[in-house]
Amino acid sequence: MPTPLSEALATLRRRHGEAVIRSGDALGGVEAWPTGLPVLDHRLTPGGLPVGRVSLLAAASGASGRLTLLQALVAVASRERTAVYLDLVGSLDPGFLADLGADLSALLVLRSPSGRWGEGFSMARSLVVAGAPWLAIALPAAGAGSGPAGGSRPRSDLGWEHRLSTLVESVAARRAVCLVSAAAPLPAALGYASSLTLECAADGWEEAHGDVLGLRTHLTVVKSKVSTPGETAALLLRYPRPFAAAEAVGRPAVVDLTATRKVLDVPAVASDIPAVAG
Amino acid sequence: MSLPRVLCARFPHLALVVAWRGHPELRSEPVIVGGAPELRLPVLAASAAARASGVHPGQPLREAQQRCPEAAFVAADEVSVAHLREELLSRLNRLAPVVEVGDEVAWCDLTGRHAAHPDSTGWAVAVARCIQELLDDDDIAVGVASSRQVAEIAARQAGPHHIRRVAPGEEAAFLAPLPLSVLPLEPAVAARLAALGLDCVGAVANLSAADLQRQFGPVGMDLWHQARGGDGRGEWSPGHGLGIPDPPRRLGERILLEGGTGDLEALRFAVHRSALDLGDRLRHHGCRAAAVILVCELEDAEPSGLRITPLQQPGSGAELWPVALELLAGMALTAPVTAVRLEVEGLRPGAGRQVDLWRGGDAAGEEIGGVASRLRARFGQTAVRRAELTVDPGDLPERRFRWIDPVAADAGGEGRGARAAGVATELTAAGGASEGSRGRTSEHRQVTAASGVPAAVMPLLRR
Numbered sequence: 001m002p003t004p005l006s007e008a009l010a011t012l013r014r015r016h017g018e019a020v021i022r023s024g025d026a027l028g029g030v031e032a033w034p035t036g037l038p039v040l041d042h043r044l045t046p047g048g049l050p051v052g053r054v055s056l057l058a059a060a061s062g063a064s065g066r067l068t069l070l071q072a073l074v075a076v077a078s079r080e081r082t083a084v085y086l087d088l089v090g091s092l093d094p095g096f097l098a099d100l101g102a103d104l105s106a107l108l109v110l111r112s113p114s115g116r117w118g119e120g121f122s123m124a125r126s127l128v129v130a131g132a133p134w135l136a137i138a139l140p141a142a143g144a145g146s147g148p149a150g151g152s153r154p155r156s157d158l159g160w161e162h163r164l165s166t167l168v169e170s171v172a173a174r175r176a177v178c179l180v181s182a183a184a185p186l187p188a189a190l191g192y193a194s195s196l197t198l199e200c201a202a203d204g205w206e207e208a209h210g211d212v213l214g215l216r217t218h219l220t221v222v223k224s225k226v227s228t229p230g231e232t233a234a235l236l237l238r239y240p241r242p243f244a245a246a247e248a249v250g251r252p253a254v255v256d257l258t259a260t261r262k263v264l265d266v267p268a269v270a271s272d273i274p275a276v277a278g
Numbered sequence: 279m280s281l282p283r284v285l286c287a288r289f290p291h292l293a294l295v296v297a298w299r300g301h302p303e304l305r306s307e308p309v310i311v312g313g314a315p316e317l318r319l320p321v322l323a324a325s326a327a328a329r330a331s332g333v334h335p336g337q338p339l340r341e342a343q344q345r346c347p348e349a350a351f352v353a354a355d356e357v358s359v360a361h362l363r364e365e366l367l368s369r370l371n372r373l374a375p376v377v378e379v380g381d382e383v384a385w386c387d388l389t390g391r392h393a394a395h396p397d398s399t400g401w402a403v404a405v406a407r408c409i410q411e412l413l414d415d416d417d418i419a420v421g422v423a424s425s426r427q428v429a430e431i432a433a434r435q436a437g438p439h440h441i442r443r444v445a446p447g448e449e450a451a452f453l454a455p456l457p458l459s460v461l462p463l464e465p466a467v468a469a470r471l472a473a474l475g476l477d478c479v480g481a482v483a484n485l486s487a488a489d490l491q492r493q494f495g496p497v498g499m500d501l502w503h504q505a506r507g508g509d510g511r512g513e514w515s516p517g518h519g520l521g522i523p524d525p526p527r528r529l530g531e532r533i534l535l536e537g538g539t540g541d542l543e544a545l546r547f548a549v550h551r552s553a554l555d556l557g558d559r560l561r562h563h564g565c566r567a568a569a570v571i572l573v574c575e576l577e578d579a580e581p582s583g584l585r586i587t588p589l590q591q592p593g594s595g596a597e598l599w600p601v602a603l604e605l606l607a608g609m610a611l612t613a614p615v616t617a618v619r620l621e622v623e624g625l626r627p628g629a630g631r632q633v634d635l636w637r638g639g640d641a642a643g644e645e646i647g648g649v650a651s652r653l654r655a656r657f658g659q660t661a662v663r664r665a666e667l668t669v670d671p672g673d674l675p676e677r678r679f680r681w682i683d684p685v686a687a688d689a690g691g692e693g694r695g696a697r698a699a700g701v702a703t704e705l706t707a708a709g710g711a712s713e714g715s716r717g718r719t720s721e722h723r724q725v726t727a728a729s730g731v732p733a734a735v736m737p738l739l740r741r
Binding site for chain 2: 097107108110119125127132
């Protein structure tokens with residue numbers, strides 16, 4: 001005997017198609033893009049960055065390593081597919097990316113001529129709709145630093161939140177990977193759009209013989225729509241030696257300090273590097 | 279306007295003709311031009327008797343000697359060949375307004391009428407006789423058709439001492455029974471067509487342009503044109519009269535506002551109506567537009583217009599309307615508007631391309647490259663770039679890389695490079711006023727509307 005609910009469901013299916021109403025178990029899980037960095041892939045529940053979602057690398061304050069981590073992941077992505085880098089900070093050094101092992105021929109660099117976030121998001125959305133599978137966005141602090149000449153963000157940058165929401169829709173529709181690096185204070189719209197927010201906090205420089213080898217940083221999953229938040233990891237973001245692109249491919253730029261508790265992959269200076277707490 | 283007529287004449291290689299002039303006794307013998315067989319040089323030209331033994335231009339001379347031991351080997355006299363080419367060019371220039379001369383083939387534009395010849399056949403005979411007299415050779419084959427490509431195929435089919443004339447409109451019927459090898463196809467494309475069981479030009483011509491475009495991208499569109507008797511788009515040479523007319527690349531809608539108006543709501547309605555009508559025509563053509571132009575004709579003032587390269591190429595009224603509205607919002611009007619003109623340029627097939635299972639997923643690369651070109655056209659050359667490490671960077675970090683055009687850099691092989699460059703050039707050309715000067719036809723419609731009436735009455739306006 002038909003109930004009011006079953007009749008309503010039948011009407012909806014008749015008007016809008018079978019796909020509009022599905023049971024919860026038919027929705028399927030979240031697909032992941034493995035970063036190739038065990039420290040991330042083991043701790044992020046989908047097994048990497050979620051596909052079709054926006055992931056966010058946020059920093060509490062100051063130097064945190066979020067941009068280096070973003071660029072290390074861009075380098076990984078560019079070796080296997082076309083990657084797009086929206087540089088709203090205006091400070092991208094392709095040489096550094098090459099040192100991290102990036103394939104520059106597979107990397108498109110976008111810069112908004114006016115420095116407006118909304119304009120940049122629109123440009124990025126066009127490429128995502130065209131089929132660009134991997135998008136990285138480097139955002140400056142919300143208050144300053146995004147102008148073409150390094151000045152403050154233009155006052156006319158109104159409505160960027162709307163452009164961001166259309167970008168999020170396109171990322172979901174085209175099953176792209178989108179990773180955003182943003183400094184504090186985090187705009188509310190950005191936090192809302194993110195499905196996975198990783199907070200980076202610097203834990204000190206890694207030095208040997210007076211040289212800076214890299215930055216120790218703590219990574220915390222502060223928000224996750226695809227798994228349980230709260231996971232933490234300790235990383236060493238090792239800066240590559242300039243002009244060392246060839247060897248950078250074979251050596252990880254991101255070292256898991258939680259598991260090793262010691263930098264073991266630099267034998268020449270290992271004895272000088274103290275063990276680092278996780 | 280008369281249809282284009284192109285003549286193609288095929289004759290023995292000029293180096294061979296020069297060799298025969300120096301050694302008349304070799305005219306019936308196998309002759310190979312290029313030098314002594316001991317030299318590590320390629321064959322430049324070979325007589326029919328030598329070709330029958332398997333010798334062909336480009337082959338090493340030593341191999342040619344093995345294939346045809348009885349052949350006479352003659353060194354190429356480049357100076358005499360150049361003089362002969364100049365002489366042929368000057369004689370043909372007296373007969374046709376546009377002439378191209380190669381070493382084995384000559385092209386003449388026979389479009390229109392010649393005062394001394396009653397029809398194009400007599401004109402073609404005159405050209406053939408001119409070549410025959412100069413070269414003192416009967417082995418001349420001539421083809422006349424509406425396109426360069428069909429004329430060349432007709433010349434090949436004609437055989438020596440004959441003229442093969444393809445009447446206007448019969449190019450497709452002429453090509454239909456011929457094997458696909460008569461068309462200049464990439465080996466991969468030819469192999470794939472053969473695998474699909476398409477063995478003659480007519481079988482390809484019966485396919486739709488959208489299907490071929492989905493399978494082969496821009497190459498598929500060229501193939502579709504060629505199979506129907508046209509020239510490939512890449513070979514089209516404007517102004518020479520040796521190409522076929524291009525399909526419309528520009529559409530327009532114009533609405534007259536009687537008396538002129540400054541009412542923004544009335545303008546908005548007129549632009550909206552233009553956008554919907556133009557969108558319908560875009561859908562009818564199955565095209566998308568690379569650029570949109572809005573022009574407001576003003577009372578007692580110069581027209582005011584804006585042009586935009588939309589991020590998403592509109593292909594329907596719903597997609598065109600926001601773009602037109604953005605243009606209208608940016609318009610600074612100083613006088614009442616008497617007419618609104620909405621135009622779209624750079625029309626391209628709207629169907630997306632199917633991922634090619636045989637050649638990898640370069641369809642996505644083409645799409646991304648096209649969007650990158652549009653972003654550069656709209657936001658400037660620095661909006662989308664690709665970095666490339668320099669060979670000798672020196673010590674300064676900023677010298678380690680240089681910024682390059684992503685579309686040009688995307689060109690992996692020679693073929694892809696040409697196609698990618700074609701995208702960029704086409705978009706650039708669409709932006710200038712050169713569109714009309716290149717002879718491409720435009721379709722414009724005009725709608726008359728009364729101004730100063732409320733928006734609710736506007737749908738009743740006469741067309």
